[in-house]
Amino acid sequence: MTNVSKKATELKNDINAVKIELKRLQSIKCRLSKQKARKDYESKMTEVLKEEQLLKEVRNYLEPKKVTVTTMTLEQIKELTYDETIKAIKSIQTKKCLSQYDTDLTEYDKAVEIEELLKKHRDSNRPLNDNVVSKNTINDLINNVEQQEQKIDKDWILEQLKKLI
Numbered sequence: 826m827t828n829v830s831k832k833a834t835e836l837k838n839d840i841n842a843v844k845i846e847l848k849r850l851q852s853i854k855c856r857l858s859k860q861k862a863r864k865d866y867e868s869k870m871t872e873v874l875k876e877e878q879l880l881k882e883v884r885n886y887l888e889p890k891k892v893t894v895t896t897m898t899l900e901q902i903k904e905l906t907y908d909e910t911i912k913a914i915k916s917i918q919t920k921k922c923l924s925q926y927d928t929d930l931t932e933y934d935k936a937v938e939i940e941e942l943l944k945k946h947r948d949s950n951r952p953l954n955d956n957v958v959s960k961n962t963i964n965d966l967i968n969n970v971e972q973q974e975q976k977i978d979k980d981w982i983l984e985q986l987k988k989l990i
Contacts, residue, residue, distance in 0.1 A: 854874070966986075
């Protein structure tokens with residue numbers, strides 16, 4: 826672990842620098858793999874592989890792990906947006922389906938519990954559709970007005986528009 830943190834500080838804790846360095850090492854490894862006849866092939870390849878493994882560990886050290894739905898806490902669920910909540914519900918339902926026939930039902934029970942929390946969060950976090958008028962409704966009103974053969978009363982049009990509000 827000390828080597829990982831030392832290498833991370835050496836690269837200024839910059840994840841992009843780690844990725845660039847990792848790409849550079851992978852290119853070296855690719856070029857070296859085509860030179861198997863070299864006398865020092867084994868030692869060079871081992872050195873490159875060790876360095877690559879170290880950089881992979883640094884990358885894992887610097888990049889935060891994405892939290893999976895099955896391990897979310899209530900606080901993490903409360904931070905989700907509406908769309909993220911919908912995706913999480915679909916994910917946990919898939920997990921439920923996959924684990925419902927297992928002999929050990931603890932995973933299934935945990936999934937059911939998380940699903941309930943997600944559904945409660947979804948209901949409390951639902952976007953407001955009261956202030957939204959669909960384009961279809963407006964287009965229907967425009968078509969209705971255009972198809973009228975006689976001149977339409979201004980009051981009738983205002984009344985129709987107020988219904989949209």
